[in-house]
Structure formats: C-alpha cells, structure tokens
Amino acid sequence: MIWNEARECMSRDQMTDLQGKHLVKLVGYMYRNVGYYRKKMKKLGLEPGDIHGMEDLGKLPFTTSEDLQDTYPNGMFAVPTSKLVRYGTLDSVSGAELIVGYTQNDLNLWSECMARTFAMAGLNKNDVIQIAYEPENWAEGLGLLSGVEKLGATAIPVPADQKKDLMSSIRKFHMTGIIGTPSYLMYLARMIEKKGMSGGVLKAAVCGGAFWTDKTRKKLQDAIGIKMYDIYGMDELMGLGVAGECRCQKGMHVQEDYFIAEILDTETQTAVADGMLGEIVFTTLQKQGVPLIRFRTMNITRINHEKCECGRxxxxxxxxxxxxxxxxxxxxxxxxxxxxxNALTELREIKASYIVTIKKQHGLDVVEVCIESKRLQELLQSDNGESVKHRVEAVVGKIIGMKPKVYIHEGQMTRLYNRRKVTIIDERRF
Ligand SMILES: [Zn+2]
Structure with a gap:
C-alpha cells in the first residue's frame, strides 16, 4: 500500500516545482526568524528575493553541526517557546549536546513520514506492531509510536533491553511487525534458530540505526522468515523516517515533499551524478521549530532518481x-x-604493510602503492617481486578504476606514519 500516493508518486517535474515553492517560503521564514542564518545569507550578499526555486538551492549557505553548537541552546529556533509543544536533546557529531524543539505541525509531519515508511514495509491498520525502542533514545520511540498510531495499527511499545519477553509477546499479541535495531532482530533470529521457536505470524521488521551489510540482513531474513527494511533519519532533521525502504529493497525513498536531499562532492561541495558517492545534505522544507537549510550530515551515500518498481x-x-x-x-x-x-588487508599471503599515496602529476590524479615487508628478500627473490606487484596492482586497480604505480620499498622499514597495516595519504589535500 502507498500511504500518500499523491505525494509519493508525483512526477519529477511536479516534485521539483513543489520543492521549489516550499524552498522559497522557507528561505523567507528563516531570514525573518533566525538571525544566525540571516547573517550567513547577508555575508553572501543574498536576500530571500534571490531565491526563486530549486534552481537557486546551490546559492544558499550550508548549515553545519558546528553552527548548531555555536547557537546552543536555541539560536537556530525559528519560533518562540509558546509555539513549541516538545523539546528534545541529541548528541551532535562531536558529542556535544544539542537541543531541538518541535511545533505540533512538526510532530504531525513526523508521524506522516513514519506512517508512509511503515506502509512501505507492507504494514497496515490490521497489524500489531511492537516498537522496541532503545531506553537511552526513548524520544525516538515517541516518533515511531506516532507513526504506528497514524497508520491505524496497534502499537506495543517496549524497551529494547527487555528481550526476554519477546517470544511470549509474539504469541500473546499475535504480533505481525517489529520496529527495532538489528541487534534486537538478531536475538529473535537466535531464538528461532537455536531454540526451535517460531516467529508466529510476523511478516516484517523495520530496522533503525542499521549499520549492517546486505549479507547480514539476508542471513537474518532467512533465519526469521520475514523481510527487514531499512529506515533513515537524524535527530537534527526530525528523527527516523526521513527515508524508508519499500518491498523492492533497492534503496530508501526520501520523503521529498518534506526534505530536499542533495548528494555533494565532499571536496568541492558541488552535486555529483546519480549513483556516485557523496555527502548527503538535507533541507527540511516544512519544519517550523528548527528548520535547517542545506544541513551537512557528514554521511556518505548515493542517490537514484529513477522511478521504483513499487510505483513510487x-x-x-x-x-x-x-x-x-x-x-x-x-x-x-x-x-x-x-x-x-580492506582489499589490501585481505592479501594475507603477502604479509606486508602498505602506504597508498594519492597525488597529482601533470594535472592528473595518480595513485602509488608502496609495499613494505619483513619478508623483503623473499618477495624479491624469484622474479624481483613482479608477481607480488601485479597482484597488488590488480586488487587496487579494480577499486580505483585505473592502474596504480606499485613498488616495493627496498630501504629500511620506514613505518613512517603509524602502525596501521594500510596507510592512505592524499597529498592533494596538503
Ligand atoms: Zn520503491
């Protein structure tokens, strides 16, 4: 089921148009209400009238985690406390505490995003869904709960550290869905595998904060016999639900009527093509409490704008x-x-350390790999180390898409930089 077909299935042109309209409004709103951002714009000689739509997004200054720290506690708030209905605290990237505030409209927006995400995972009003929230992050649990309620399903909120009740809850409540972390789902998989228990009528799980590989996910899915869906969010932006995965499991759909997602080259901060890795930068289009323009998440991913098989x-x-x-x-x-x-570390038979240097030569990027080994004489013995060099050249070349220059360090062991097995130096940054 698609929860909000009008928004989730609109054409690219319609979406760009909608985002542009919201962006123009947002910039005016920020300029009027957030002195810190107004100063940033003025510094660049920008006024709200200079922003006409999505084509002008790149003109706008970024917002960073440091900005949020510099304006702590409420310098980025766009509304007075009387308009807020909830505060939240979060740890920034640097570990410093930050405060966010939500208006009622912000909370409604959050529950809408969550409901869409759960619907993507195939859940609906007939489902009984356990929300296994992390006790130290129970505020996130409130967002999840509001989404289940908006969906019209029945929620069972429990702290994730009460795993032992999980199997009896599945039976007792005829649970059909779980929202939890991968480690919570791992516990369930273990119970099913080792103790021969059953997952009952469970049909889907939505996993937040999931730093797992597809291989791990597949293993868990096979063990439990259900599909597990990724969900993405950041507390600075809203919480979980900024993007979620559909049944195709080919990436997480961004709630684009609420969030603009840009993928930028980390060095030039310009947009990269679809499919290329870069930093994901978000603009919150309709938030009122603490809206953010071009927020640098420091997270690396890639984006795909093609229509999905699910119809979205x-x-x-x-x-x-x-x-x-x-x-x-x-x-x-x-x-x-x-x-x-990873590729060099996996070359265990060579037993070496490597220094990989990326540099510019005649205006072109080149990569050099220096092999250092205690078995130097052995490596050089038979064919002057050529077979080892070829092996390293092939392994690194496959990753970087060009031939690196590989040589064996023949002097005294240098270990110049640290004791890591692989040291990578990007000289272009110096
Ligand atoms: Zn899809």
Missing part, C-alpha cells in the same frame, strides 16, 4: 556507508578509503 517516484538513497572523511575522488570516481584498505 521519490528519490532513493542507499544505506549510509561511511562518513565524509572516508571518501576520496580519483579522476572523477568516488572511492571509499576502507575499500582499498
């Missing part, structure tokens, strides 16, 4: 795979540093 046209984002410091661009390709690191 809203853009889909992949599960967050890294943070901004984990990505580099080499000759226009986005590369995750850990993918180079």
């Amino acid at each position: 046209t809203s853009a889909r984002i992949d599960r967050i795979c890294a943070r901004t410091e984990d990505i580099v661009y080499i000759r226009g390709n986005s590369i995750l540093l850990y993918s180079i690191e």
Whole structure:
C-alpha cells in the first residue's frame, strides 16, 4: 500500500516545482526568524528575493553541526517557546549536546513520514506492531509510536533491553511487525534458530540505526522468515523516517515533499551524478521549530532518481556507508578509503604493510602503492617481486578504476606514519 500516493508518486517535474515553492517560503521564514542564518545569507550578499526555486538551492549557505553548537541552546529556533509543544536533546557529531524543539505541525509531519515508511514495509491498520525502542533514545520511540498510531495499527511499545519477553509477546499479541535495531532482530533470529521457536505470524521488521551489510540482513531474513527494511533519519532533521525502504529493497525513498536531499562532492561541495558517492545534505522544507537549510550530515551515500518498481517516484538513497572523511575522488570516481584498505588487508599471503599515496602529476590524479615487508628478500627473490606487484596492482586497480604505480620499498622499514597495516595519504589535500 502507498500511504500518500499523491505525494509519493508525483512526477519529477511536479516534485521539483513543489520543492521549489516550499524552498522559497522557507528561505523567507528563516531570514525573518533566525538571525544566525540571516547573517550567513547577508555575508553572501543574498536576500530571500534571490531565491526563486530549486534552481537557486546551490546559492544558499550550508548549515553545519558546528553552527548548531555555536547557537546552543536555541539560536537556530525559528519560533518562540509558546509555539513549541516538545523539546528534545541529541548528541551532535562531536558529542556535544544539542537541543531541538518541535511545533505540533512538526510532530504531525513526523508521524506522516513514519506512517508512509511503515506502509512501505507492507504494514497496515490490521497489524500489531511492537516498537522496541532503545531506553537511552526513548524520544525516538515517541516518533515511531506516532507513526504506528497514524497508520491505524496497534502499537506495543517496549524497551529494547527487555528481550526476554519477546517470544511470549509474539504469541500473546499475535504480533505481525517489529520496529527495532538489528541487534534486537538478531536475538529473535537466535531464538528461532537455536531454540526451535517460531516467529508466529510476523511478516516484517523495520530496522533503525542499521549499520549492517546486505549479507547480514539476508542471513537474518532467512533465519526469521520475514523481510527487514531499512529506515533513515537524524535527530537534527526530525528523527527516523526521513527515508524508508519499500518491498523492492533497492534503496530508501526520501520523503521529498518534506526534505530536499542533495548528494555533494565532499571536496568541492558541488552535486555529483546519480549513483556516485557523496555527502548527503538535507533541507527540511516544512519544519517550523528548527528548520535547517542545506544541513551537512557528514554521511556518505548515493542517490537514484529513477522511478521504483513499487510505483513510487521519490528519490532513493542507499544505506549510509561511511562518513565524509572516508571518501576520496580519483579522476572523477568516488572511492571509499576502507575499500582499498580492506582489499589490501585481505592479501594475507603477502604479509606486508602498505602506504597508498594519492597525488597529482601533470594535472592528473595518480595513485602509488608502496609495499613494505619483513619478508623483503623473499618477495624479491624469484622474479624481483613482479608477481607480488601485479597482484597488488590488480586488487587496487579494480577499486580505483585505473592502474596504480606499485613498488616495493627496498630501504629500511620506514613505518613512517603509524602502525596501521594500510596507510592512505592524499597529498592533494596538503
Ligand atoms: Zn520503491
């Protein structure tokens, strides 16, 4: 079931038009009500009249986590306390506490996003859904609860640390859905696998805060016999429900009438093409309490604007795979540093340490891999190390999409930078 077909299935042109209209309103609203953001705009010589639609989004200044800290506790609030109905606290990226505030309209928006997300997972008003909220994050649980209620389903809120009651709850309430973390679902999978228990009439699970791989998810799905759906959100933006996954499980649909999602090159802060990795930056289009324009999430993902097989046209984002410091661009390709690191670490037969250097030569990006090994003589013995070099060249080349220059360090072991097995240095940043 598509919860809000008019919004979730509109054409790309209609959506861009709608977003543009909301953006124009939002910029005026922020300029009038948030002095900090007004100053940022003035610094760039921008006035609300300069923003006519989505085509002008790139002109607007970013909002960062530091901005939220600098204006703590309420410098980014756009309404007085009398208009707020709820406060929330959250930990920023740097660990500092931040305060957010919601108007009634903000809470309504949240429950709408949640209801859409649950409907994407195939849940409806006939379902009995357990919300296993993390006790330290119970405010998030309130958002989830409001979504289940909006859906018209029956909610069973429980703290996630009371796992032992899970199996009896499944039987007692004829639970058909679970909203919880992957570790909570792992517990259920263990019970079913090892103790021969049954998942009853369970049909779907929605997993928040899921840093898992597709392989792990598949294993859990097979063990429990249900589908598990990703959900994305950040407390700064609203909470969970900014994006959610449909039955196709090919990315999470962004609630685009409420949030503009941009994917930007982490170095140039310009838009990257669909399918390319970059930092996801959000603008909250209709929030009133603490609206954010171009909020830098530091999260890395990719976006796809193609229509989904489920019928929805809203853009889909992949599960967050890294943070901004984990990505580099080499000759226009986005590369995750850990993918180079993992590939080299897996070459166990070589028993070496590596220094990977990314640099510019004659205006072109080049990559050099230096192999350091205690078995230096052994490596050089038979064919002057050529077979080892070829192996490393192939493994790294596959990831970066070009041939790296590989050499074996023949001097004294340097271990210049640290004791890591793989050290990556991007000289272009110096
Ligand atoms: Zn879909």
